[in-house]
């Protein structure tokens with residue numbers, strides 16, 4: 317239902333516009349975030365590193381920028397001012413005492429009091445201006461100060477000799493040449509500041525990385541343990557909840573959950589075994605009494621039923637004893653499919669086999685063999701033409717079993733997974749089945765962390781799709 321203007325905060329045209337603007341902000345923000353998150357690292361470790369590093373780099377860049385901009389520039393300008401003042405002082409001295417005899421005194425004063433090495437050159441034109449450095453606040457600061465304080469033609473070389481800056485000033489009848497130590501005019505220890513900054517960040521990172529790794533390892537171990545439990549594999553031997561409080565709590569909760577599930581499975585198995593066993597004892601007595609009762613005609617059907625019941629019970633007992641205790645191992649699909657070909661020949665069925673990907677899978681071999689055998693066995697039993705396609709890719713095994721038999725109507729496709737459930741046609745066709753095959757198969761698939769799905773096959777019968785992480 318559309319909201320009317322009255323319902324929106326503010327109401328009226330202006331309200332509508334404001335409302336639209338307000339809802340547009342989170343929407344475009346979401347869109348932006350979705351686009352950014354494609355490029356974000358997916359793993360927790362990389363993400364946490366990013367969380368540590370990004371603010372650090374940001375903070376340091378801001379600090380460095382402000383420092384450069386303010387402090388460095390100000391200090392350099394002040395130093396340049398002082399040097400220029402000294403040079404201006406020397407020029408004043410030269411103007412005041414123009415006699416050549418006083419030059420030696422002036423040079424001495426400059427050397428001793430101002431640390432400036434000066435000499436006087438004959439009046440000749442200044443050299444052409446050298447190439448300006450691309451980025452040098454020293455050059456800029458000195459030039460502008462000389463222009464301001466001395467206001468005579470000058471020539472400046474801040475590039476040539478790296479430790480010394482050369483200044484030449486055109487006087488009335490001579491040229492004054494001054495060599496200034498670069499450090500005198502320039503805040504030259506800035507790189508030490510940057511070095512400290514980068515150095516401390518590296519130390520910080522070196523401390524942060526192992527710390528982060530230690531924090532993340534328990535999460536990864538918990539993930540691994542949960543994954544292997546989900547796939548029905550034993551838990552890693554060294555799994556022990558560790559790390560931060562929350563992670564440890566999750567670990568203990570997982571262990572409790574696992575123990576509860578295992579206890580339930582055990583109880584179920586024990587109960588089924590008990591029931592089957594008790595019933596079997598009674599059935600044996602039943603059979604004995606039937607055999608002893610003499611009259612053949614009446615008891616034939618009854619003893620057939622008892623036989624069926626017994627084989628059903630045997631099957632269930634075998635199931636209940638279960639594969640739960642089996643250890644995971646290697647199962648070779650190629651060998652299995654070869655044997656299937658032989659079986660098809662023996663039973664005079666048409667069989668087509670396809671195998672894509674690595675033939676070795678990591679499952680509980682006996683259980684998995686039973687799973688495949690139950691599904692393929694159904695196809696052999698209820699159809700003449702069978703196709704088996706196995707695709708093993710990126711840790712996932714998909715086995716598709718197609719047949720051209722009668723198929724299973726859509727509304728029965730969940731029912732047939734129930735123990736002892738058989739369709740009527742199957743019962744007429746062949747009386748030996750117990751209706752446990754698919755129940756067992758699904759149980760095994762699920763205990764591996766997978767499942768079985770039934771659908772229509774392009775061959776006209778049933779398609780059973782088994783997906784198992786392997």
Ligand SMILES: Nc1ncnc2c1ncn2[C@@H]1O[C@H](COP(=O)(O)OP(=O)(O)OP(=O)(O)O)[C@@H](O)[C@H]1O
Pocket residue numbers: 690694695698699719721722723724732733737738739740741742743748749750751752753754755777778
């Ligand atoms: N490929 C198939 N085509 C047609 N119907 C099928 C097929 N597979 C199974 N069914 C139907 O699903 C029912 C249940 O199958 P399930 O394998 O559990 O038992 P079953 O084959 O009858 O006995 P068993 O315990 O010996 O396997 C079957 O009785 C049959 O009616």
Ligand SMILES: [Mg+2]
Pocket residue numbers: 690693694749752753754
């Ligand atoms: Mg079957």
